[in-house]
Amino acid sequence: MDGDLARFLDQTLLDLCAVSSPIGEEKALCDQLFARAFRWAEAWGAPPPRRTLNSFVVPLHDPARSGARPKIALVGHLDTVRTENGPARIEGDRLFGSGAADMKSGLAIMIALAEHAEKLRESVDLTLIFYSREEGPFAENELGPLLDAEPWLAAIDLAVCLEPSDNRLHLGCCGSLHATVTFRGRTGHSARPWEGDNAVVKAAPLLAALAAQAPEETLLDGHIYRTCSTVTQAKDGGRGRNVVPDSFSLNINHRFAPSYSVDDAVENLTKFLKKHASDGEVVFTDRSPGALPSASHPLVQALIRAGVTDVAPKQAWTDVARFSLLGVAAVNFGPGENAQAHQRHESTSLPLMHAGYMIFERWLSALAEKG
Secondary structure, eight states: OOHHHHHHHHHHHHHHHHSOOBTTOOHHHHHHHHHHHHHHHHHHTOOOOEEETTEEEEESSOTTOOOSSOEEEEEEEOOBOOOOOOSOEEETTEEESTTIIIIIHHHHHHHHHHHHOGGGGGTOEEEEEEESOTTSOGGGOTHHHHHHHOGGGGGOSEEEEOOOOTTOEEESBOEEEEEEEEEEOBOEETTSGGGSBOHHHHTHHHHHHHHHOOOEEEEETTEEEEEEEEEEEEEOOOSSTTEEOSEEEEEEEEEEOTTSOHHHHHHHHHHHHHHHOTTOEEEEEEEEOOBOOOTTOHHHHHHHHTTOOOEEEOOSOOTHHHHHHTTOEEEEOOSSOGGGTTOTTOEEEHHHHHHHHHHHHHHHHHOOOOO
């Protein structure tokens, strides 16, 4: 990679991480990049970017123009989780900062392509999508309203979400449900527990069943996805250390293979909870669909040929699912280190980001006009 381009990528990522953008506080970063995007549009001879809430789309081509050129969307979220990080900084070949891995290193590649690869307009209709609130509930994610406001995006041939994947290609994604299960009891003194009705103890059969449950494996397009459930939060376990608790709530996160619909998953989890938590009150709080893999898609195969060395199923949820709902093929491929996502003192490898950029540039440059 050219030294100037490598330095541009490093500085861009450093600048992105210097702007705090935890979920719900993305406006400052969105304002900054949205203003910058007008320059990209001018350089590419494209219409201006369009904003919805704290998200925006940059069509580096004329969306009204019909043609045979591949229509590619690169997609990245502006928000980060709230974790403990010091100031953004470079130490050796690593950059430390909130969102360095998830997923501001992906945003840096998108920006670098917009500002350094105008030659790509001869081979591809490229669209950049920047959106907010990815790290929260499905219903609050701003990619949904953005896609609703820009119906022409349903004509995209392939969307690539630059989620952290260590430059591995992650296909599809699992769906995700969250359900709160609340057990009710009656308070009493802990010296006389028989006078109360312990809500925590009522959860024991459910906890034991979850601990004993093995993942269910589903083979799709040559890749294995695993359906599983686990407890992620326990709340309201008692009023004091000497009081029998009268209320206890668990958050159950159910991840399901993309061959299941959301309705299928709700039905399956409901049956499980009725069997093992018959005393519990169940409220579903988040329902996110999965996305089938697109392993055989010709544009995905071309991306693999551009230098991808590993292909795996996505055993997690990402916004490829939203594109799947539109009938648009989508994959996950980004330079961030997956193991660093959501970590305290988050960091990522700069050489990995450089290598990711080169894969994208080779792929997009090689795409000839269809037909």
